[in-house]
Amino acid sequence: MRLLLVEDTRGLGEAVRDQLQEEGYAVDWVERISAARHCLRSTPYDLLLLDLMLPDGSGLEFLQQLRKSGQALPVIILTARDQISDRIAGLNAGADDYLVKPFDLDEMLARVAAVARRYSGNPNPYLQLGELEVDLAARRILRQGQAVELSAREWALFEAFVQHLGQVLTRSRLEDALYAFGAEIESNTIEVYISRLRKKLGKSCIETLRGMGYRMSVK
Amino acid sequence: MRLLLVEDTRGLGEAVRDQLQEEGYAVDWVERISAARHCLRSTPYDLLLLDLMLPDGSGLEFLQQLRKSGQALPVIILTARDQISDRIAGLNAGADDYLVKPFDLDEMLARVAAVARRYSGNPNPYLQLGELEVDLAARRILRQGQAVELSAREWALFEAFVQHLGQVLTRSRLEDALYAFGAEIESNTIEVYISRLRKKLGKSCIETLRGMGYRMSVK
DNA sequence: CTGAATCTGACAGCAACCTGAAACTTTCTT
DNA sequence: AAGAAAGTTTCAGGTTGCTGTCAGATTCAG
Structure with a gap:
C-alpha cells in the first residue's frame, strides 16, 4: 500500500x-x-x-x-x-x-x-496503469475490463516497461529484455513490437523519445 | 542496503x-x-x-x-x-x-x-533547479509544473550542464558531450543548441561567459 | 564606435520511426 | 506426418520532426 x-x-x-x-x-x-x-x-x-x-x-x-x-x-x-x-x-x-x-x-x-x-477491493498485486489493469504474476492484462492477450515477446517487452515505469529505456536495453544479452539484432524488430503493443494496449501507453528510446508512464 | x-x-x-x-x-x-x-x-x-x-x-x-x-x-x-x-x-x-x-x-x-x-518504494529521484523539476531517469523536465520536451541533442547538452552544475563548460567540452569524442565541428552548432535550451528552459538557466564558455547554476 | 563574439529564425536534407504485409519458424491439431 | 494456426522476423514505403548550417541581428569589450 x-x-x-x-x-x-x-x-x-x-x-x-x-x-x-x-x-x-x-x-x-x-x-x-x-x-x-x-x-x-x-x-x-x-x-x-x-x-x-x-x-x-x-x-x-x-x-x-x-x-x-x-x-x-x-x-x-x-x-x-x-x-x-x-x-x-x-x-x-x-x-x-x-x-x-x-x-x-x-x-x-x-x-x-x-x-x-x-x-482495496483487490489485494494489491494488481497494478493500475491508466486504463490498464495488470497482474504481473498471472501475466494478465485488462484494458477497460477487457482481457488483452500478449504473445511471449510482447509480454517480455511490456514487462520491461512495467519494471522500469517512468524511465526511458534505450533500444539496447529493450533488446536485452527480449533477447538474452548481446544477441545482435539488425532489423527493426523492436519498433514492430512497440507498434503491436500500442495496437493492443492503446496508443498513448508508450511514448517515443526520438533518438533516445521509449517510456511508459502511469497516466 | x-x-x-x-x-x-x-x-x-x-x-x-x-x-x-x-x-x-x-x-x-x-x-x-x-x-x-x-x-x-x-x-x-x-x-x-x-x-x-x-x-x-x-x-x-x-x-x-x-x-x-x-x-x-x-x-x-x-x-x-x-x-x-x-x-x-x-x-x-x-x-x-x-x-x-x-x-x-x-x-x-x-x-x-x-x-x-x-x-524501497521510492520514486525516481528528482532535482529542483530553480523553476525546473528534473527527473534524470525519466528524462522529464517540468518548468513551473509544465512538461518541457527536449530532443536527444538538447537533452545531452542539458545533462552535461546538470552533471557539472556551477562549473564553466568550454565549447570543446560541450562538443565532447554532444558528439562522441573529438568529432570536429566547424559551425556554431553549440550556440544554436544553447539558444534552443534557453528558449525551452528559460533565459537565465544558462549563463554566457564571453570567451570562456557557459555555466548553469543552482539559482 | 568598431570589430568580434554570440544569438536566433529559417530551412533543406535526412535519419529515426511507424506500420502493413510477406516470408519464415514454431507450436498445435487432426 | 501433414496441415493449420499462431508467433516471429524481415522488408519496404511513407511520415515525421530533428539536425546542422547559414545569414542577419544583437550584444559586448575595449
Whole structure:
C-alpha cells in the first residue's frame, strides 16, 4: 500500500509520514505540486494525501486536473481551520475525505485506513496503469475490463516497461529484455513490437523519445 | 542496503562483490545454496543475487522454495547464455530481474539499483533547479509544473550542464558531450543548441561567459 | 564606435520511426 | 506426418520532426 503525501509544513509532513510508515504504509512525501505530479507519473499510488495550500499552487486546482484526466486515485485533503469552505469545494472536486488541521494522528490513521479499505477491493498485486489493469504474476492484462492477450515477446517487452515505469529505456536495453544479452539484432524488430503493443494496449501507453528510446508512464 | 550474492564462480563473484561494495552496498557472498539458506535465516537482506547453476543444487528450485515459504525478498537471477529458457522459468518462479552472463558490471549495478528502488518504494529521484523539476531517469523536465520536451541533442547538452552544475563548460567540452569524442565541428552548432535550451528552459538557466564558455547554476 | 563574439529564425536534407504485409519458424491439431 | 494456426522476423514505403548550417541581428569589450 503506497501513499503520496503532499504537504509543505515540515513538522507536520514528517510526523504524518513517520506515523504512516510505522503502520506499514510506504509513504513518499513531497512539498510541491510539481513534485507530486512527477511522482504520480513514475509510481502507482494507492492513496493521495493532499494539502490545499502549497507554495507552487492550489491543491484544489491540482485535484480538479487529476480528476479531469481520469485519475480515480483516492484522495484525502488536508485543510486549515479557516479554509473550511475549501472543504466543500474539495469534496466537490473529487476528494474522498478531508482532515482539518491540526488533526489528531490517530484520527488521520483511521481515515486513511477507512479510505484504503473502501478502495482495496483487490489485494494489491494488481497494478493500475491508466486504463490498464495488470497482474504481473498471472501475466494478465485488462484494458477497460477487457482481457488483452500478449504473445511471449510482447509480454517480455511490456514487462520491461512495467519494471522500469517512468524511465526511458534505450533500444539496447529493450533488446536485452527480449533477447538474452548481446544477441545482435539488425532489423527493426523492436519498433514492430512497440507498434503491436500500442495496437493492443492503446496508443498513448508508450511514448517515443526520438533518438533516445521509449517510456511508459502511469497516466 | 544489504545484498546476498550466491555465485560459485570465484572470479565473477569477487568482481561483483567488489563492485557492489564500492557503490556502498553491504554484500555477503556465498558459493552454495546451503550457505545461502543459512545467511537468510540469520540476516535480513534487501536483495538476493542468485546464480542458477550451483554445486549443491538448482537455484531455480531454491527460489521456488523461497517463494513458497512466503519470502517477498527481491531476487535477481544470473544465468549463462545457454540457459535462456531458465530466464523464463526464473521469472515465473518469482525473480524480479535477470542478468545473462557474461554481463557488464555497470549493467549489473543498474539492475540492482532499479530493483532496490522499486522495492524501497521510492520514486525516481528528482532535482529542483530553480523553476525546473528534473527527473534524470525519466528524462522529464517540468518548468513551473509544465512538461518541457527536449530532443536527444538538447537533452545531452542539458545533462552535461546538470552533471557539472556551477562549473564553466568550454565549447570543446560541450562538443565532447554532444558528439562522441573529438568529432570536429566547424559551425556554431553549440550556440544554436544553447539558444534552443534557453528558449525551452528559460533565459537565465544558462549563463554566457564571453570567451570562456557557459555555466548553469543552482539559482 | 568598431570589430568580434554570440544569438536566433529559417530551412533543406535526412535519419529515426511507424506500420502493413510477406516470408519464415514454431507450436498445435487432426 | 501433414496441415493449420499462431508467433516471429524481415522488408519496404511513407511520415515525421530533428539536425546542422547559414545569414542577419544583437550584444559586448575595449
